[in-house]
Amino acid sequence: MRKLPFDTVLIANRGEIAIRIIKTLRELELRSAIVYHDLDAGTPAVSMADVAIPISGRTPVAAYLDSAQIIAAAHEVNAGAIHPGYGFLSENAEFARKVLEAGIVFIGPTPENIELMGDKIRARKFVQRNGFPVAPSAIEEDDPATFISRARSIGAPLLVKPSAGGGGKGMRIVRDLDALEHAIVQARSEAQRYFGDARLYVERYVEKPRHIEVQVLGDSFGNVIHLFERECSVQRRFQKVIEEAPSPALSPQLRKKICETAVDIARAANYRNAGTVEFIFDGSGFYFLEMNTRLQVEHPVTEMITGIDLVAEQVYVTGSHELRLSQSDIVLAGHAIEARVYAEAPARGFAPTTGKVLVLDYPGSPGVRIDSGILQGQQITTAFDSMLAKVIVHSPTRTEAALKAERAMQELVLLGCETNTSFLARVLADEQFLSGQVHTGYLDENPHLAAGEFASDLTAFLAAAALLTRPVRDSADAVPELHASLGSWRN
C-alpha cells in the first residue's frame, strides 16, 4: 500500500466492529487507538487496541456520541484519522465536519455526502430528480397542513418513517387508513427521541418486498465502482437477521442493472469512500430506498464473495489516493451468508435478554468467519445494541452456504445469556428460505420459526438438568435404603 498521511487511527466505536477495524489496521501496520466507556473496560476491543482512552457520558451510549471527547482523545494519542464504524457518529455530518476542522482525516464520506443522504427526504428528492426510481410518497415538510390527506391519497398499505431515521427506528406499517393518525403520533414521538427530529414521511409500502442493497466504493477523483449486491430480506421488526450475497432473486441482467444504478446514484452524489445504496425489489422492478454513508454491519458477506477487505479500501481512499481497484477487478465467487447472533428471545417476541457469558465457544470450520465483540465472563446488558456476534460463511453454492451456516449456529455454544442461535438455525434450514422465496415479511408470516419446538429434546434437557442438580441427584442417591423402609412414601 502507498504511504498514508497518518500512522494512527482512532476508532470511535465498540464491540465487534471495533475489533474488525483493528484487525485491518494491524495488517496495514497502522497503530489503533480506541475510546471506551467504563462499561466496556476489559472487552476484547479495548484490550486489542494499541492504546485506549476512557470517555464518559450521562449514559454509556452518550459517551460514544460525544464528539468533543472523541476528538480530544484523537489529539491525545496523535491519531491522524478517525474511523467511526457503524451506528453512533458514523452518519453524523456535523461530527465529520468537526473532525476535519480539527485537522484529522475522517474515514468515510464527505460531510456533504452524509448531509445529502442522511436526510432521507433530501436523498429521495435528489435521486428522483436525477431520474432514478423511488416509491410513491408524501413528505410532511412539503406542506405540513395537508400531510395526512396526502398520505391517505397514496392508499394503503403505507409505511410511516422518520425523515432522519435509519435502522428501522420509528417505522410503522399502516394497513388500515383509520390507524394512520395514531401511527403518525407514535412514530413522531420515537423519531423525536431517537433522532432529535420529529419530521416524518409516508411512502407506499410494497407488499412482499425484498431488500437488496449494493456496496459501492468511491474516491475523490470521481471514480465509483460496485462490489455487487447483498440481500437482507430476512428481517424482524425492520432489523436484519440474515444477509447474503449475491441475492438469489436477481437474474444476471437485473444484477447488472441494479448495480449500475447504484454506481450512477453514488457518482451523481460525488460520493467518496464506502457506501451502500439500498433498494426495494418487488420481484420485477426496484425502487431507491436510501443510501447508508458508512460501513454496513453486513459488509463481511461482500468481502467473502469478492475477497476484498472493505476497511482497507476505506483507509486507502481516505488517504487521498485514487481507487486501486477497477470494476473489472471485482469478481463474484461463491455464496456468502451472515447470521447475526443477538441477545434476545425469539419465542418471546424477540425481547432482549441479559446475562453473563459463562461459556463461549465459536465454531472453527473452514469457510466460517466470526466477527465477535464479546468474551467469556462478559456481562451482557441492555446498555448497547443486542448484537453479540456475526457468523459469516462462504461456500461455492447457496445451498452449501445455508447448510454450513445452519451447522455453525448449532455448534456455537454461548451459555449464560439467551440468544437467537436455534432460531437462526431453523430459518437457515427452512424450505422457504432454502428456495430463496423470502421477503421482509417472511419471519412475521412464519411465527413457528420464532416459537421453536421442544418436544423431541425435552427429555434430554430435563434428564441432563436433573443429573446436574445436586439436590435432585442427592435425593436419588440417598433413596435406595430409605425407599425400602418407607414403602410408597412418595406423593
Added chain:
Amino acid sequence: MNHFLELEGVDYQLWLSRCKQGYRLHLGDEVTAPIDFCHQGDGCGILTVAGAKEPVRFAIDGDTIHLHIRGRTSVLRYRDPLSTLALAEKHAGHLVARAPMPGVVVATSVLPGEVIAAGTALMVVESMKLETVIRSSQNGVVERVHFKEGESFEQDAVLVTLSAEGH
C-alpha cells in the same frame, strides 16, 4: 422426593431413582429408560439416554442450569419449593404489572392512590426501539410505581404494584 425444574415457563415435577445402569427420570407418570451423566471437565459431559451418548455443554449458576444439547441451548431453573412458596405469599393481595422484557421507562401515567380500571395505561416503556404501553389487567388502586422516567429495568421487574379494589 419430587423436585421442580422450570423450562420456558413450565414447571416440570420430577425425581430420579437409581437403577443398575445409572438413573431413571420419573416425569409425571412416565419413567424414562436409564440415563446417566459423565463429567468430562470444564463444562463438558456426556449424557447417556438408553445407551445413546450425547455430548453436553453446561454451566451452572446458582439454581440455574444452562445447557447446550443437540445444537440448541436452554436454561432450566431448579425450584426450591420453599422459596417458591415465600414468593407467592409476598404478593398475596397485591396485583403487580411486570416488565415483559428489559427496557427503559418513557413515561409514567399513574400516581399512587389513583383508582384505575382494567385497561388503564400505567406506563409507556421503550424496548427494542419500540414504545409499548403497559396496561393494567384488572381494576385496582395504584400502590406504588417502581420506576421513574428514564430508569431502566430488567425482564420480570415489577413496574407497578396495585392493590385490589376495595381492599
